[in-house]
Amino acid sequence: MNKPFGTQGEIVNFPFKDFQAIFYNQDGVEIEIKDGLLFVGVDDEDKLDKAKELAKLYLSAWSVRQNIKISADFNHIWKANPQGDKSFFLELHDNVKVTDRIQAQIVTHQVSIEGKALIVTQNA
16 A cells, blocks of 8 residues: 555454455545455545544445454554655554452441430529
8 A cells, every 4th residue: 555644453353364455445545455454545644534434334334244243453553754654653552351249338327425404594
């Protein structure tokens, strides 16, 4: 892909690991599948988020038609630098699911206070 800006991600559960095709190339946006990866490239960096959403929509439509649940995890980004090369960035993240039991206990305190009262009256 020869676009100056873009992103790529692995297609999770994609059954055709050796499949290669450019299936969208319009208005400065190119979407390509190659070796189980989904590439989205753009001429204008401001269009990258919309192009990524478009790629996800195409992937979702294919997923529904084939009755195979797949998704793309975009974690690589590239940008053209002034020297004419591409700078690559990798986003690392992980998910942790914590499960634990919580036991709620209600404690009620009762306090007793003894007191004396003195009533003073005035005789007229």
